[in-house]
Amino acid sequence: MRITGSTRLAGIMGWPIAHSRSPALHNFWLDQYGIDGVYVPLAVRPEQLETALRALPALGFRGCNLTIPHKQKALAIVDRVDPVARRIGAVNTVVVASDGRLEAWNTDVYGFRENLRDIVPDWQATAGPAVVLGAGGAARAVIAALAEDGVSEIRLVNRTMARAAEVAHDLAAPRCRITVHPWGEREAALRDAGILVNTTSLGMVGEPGLEIELTELPVSAVVVDIVYVPLETRLLAAARQRGHRVVDGLGMLLHQGRPGFEAWFGIPVRVSDELRTAVLATLAPAGPAMAGAARQQRGSQ
Numbered sequence: 130m131r132i133t134g135s136t137r138l139a140g141i142m143g144w145p146i147a148h149s150r151s152p153a154l155h156n157f158w159l160d161q162y163g164i165d166g167v168y169v170p171l172a173v174r175p176e177q178l179e180t181a182l183r184a185l186p187a188l189g190f191r192g193c194n195l196t197i198p199h200k201q202k203a204l205a206i207v208d209r210v211d212p213v214a215r216r217i218g219a220v221n222t223v224v225v226a227s228d229g230r231l232e233a234w235n236t237d238v239y240g241f242r243e244n245l246r247d248i249v250p251d252w253q254a255t256a257g258p259a260v261v262l263g264a265g266g267a268a269r270a271v272i273a274a275l276a277e278d279g280v281s282e283i284r285l286v287n288r289t290m291a292r293a294a295e296v297a298h299d300l301a302a303p304r305c306r307i308t309v310h311p312w313g314e315r316e317a318a319l320r321d322a323g324i325l326v327n328t329t330s331l332g333m334v335g336e337p338g339l340e341i342e343l344t345e346l347p348v349s350a351v352v353v354d355i356v357y358v359p360l361e362t363r364l365l366a367a368a369r370q371r372g373h374r375v376v377d378g379l380g381m382l383l384h385q386g387r388p389g390f391e392a393w394f395g396i397p398v399r400v401s402d403e404l405r406t407a408v409l410a411t412l413a414p415a416g417p418a419m420a421g422a423a424r425q426q427r428g429s430q
């Protein structure tokens with residue numbers, strides 16, 4: 130790689146940042162498409178986020194990604210926020226616009242949707258109610274995507290009911306009914322469902338497993354786990370064994386990077402098997418070190 134005065138710059142701000150997979154993702158694309166650009170990890174302390182974001186235009190950066198703990202705080206700093214990101218309450222992609230202003234998006238919505246389309250192109254939003262396990266930041270993006278895509282009923286199941294109720298309120302949409310269910314009723318909620326999505330951290334290396342019996346779930350339903358460390362969670366293995374079509378979490382991570390890359394470097398990119406292999410190789414091997422990598426996965430990027 131040759132870095133010159135005309136090399137385009139982008140990066141990811143987080144604290145800590147060392148374990149982020151985003152540099153591997155974006156630099157793979159830069160290399161693959163022969164673009165004069167570089168994507169760097171930027172260790173930015175929470176109290177310095179505003180200074181760092183405001184410095185982007187002055188430093189000639191095209192923009193950046195944001196990961197933990199900056200995704201919510203940045204909403205109040207940037208100049209323009211995409212309406213969906215505002216409803217979700219978090220942004221993960223910042224673009225320096227031609228007028229020097231900072232625009233922010235949440236590309237997890239795009240990442241979830243594109244991954245689903247990629248892996249199960251014939252899945253229809255009309256296939257039946259969606260069951261979403263979890264009500265954290267990732268659940269908000271998943272629910273926004275499902276509602277935008279035309280799912281008419283979303284059953285939101287969470288351990289903390291108040292959090293689920295808040296999500297249902299914030300993401301209320303005209304043609305989508307979001308109902309909230311206690312964690313103890315997760316199996317009953319599967320009846321007649323067309324898709325099940327795990328957005329909890331359960332099943333991730335270093336976290337407890339996700340205990341759920343799939344008996345009530347129609348075999349035609351698609352099962353998605355957005356956890357990707359490990360890639361094949363116990364939920365996906367059990368679903369596969371029952372004959373469900375399954376979707377793992379790595380594709381969501383890869384697809385969510387596309388809108389930012391395209392805005393910063395000016396070229397549409399795709400998610401290939403080679404890319405999946407390259408990013409998978411950056412995830413720590415199994416063992417104690419994996420727990421550290423898994424904890425970092427909470428940042429998703």
Ligand SMILES: NC(=O)c1ccc[n+]([C@@H]2O[C@H](COP(=O)([O-])OP(=O)(O)OC[C@H]3O[C@@H](n4cnc5c(N)ncnc54)[C@H](OP(=O)(O)O)[C@@H]3O)[C@@H](O)[C@H]2O)c1
Nearest residue numbers: 263264265266267288289329330355378381382426427429
């Ligand atoms: N594939 C991707 O691109 C991608 C993108 C974003 C996130 N993710 C992954 O998605 C997962 C969630 O991320 P997040 O940012 O939404 O995290 P978060 O905001 O911390 O939410 C975690 C969720 O898991 C639930 N949970 C945790 N422990 C539980 C337990 N013992 N029993 C029942 N529920 C439990 C929480 O329930 P309470 O509300 O009751 O605490 C909450 O709903 C992480 O594994 C993250 O890495 C993947």
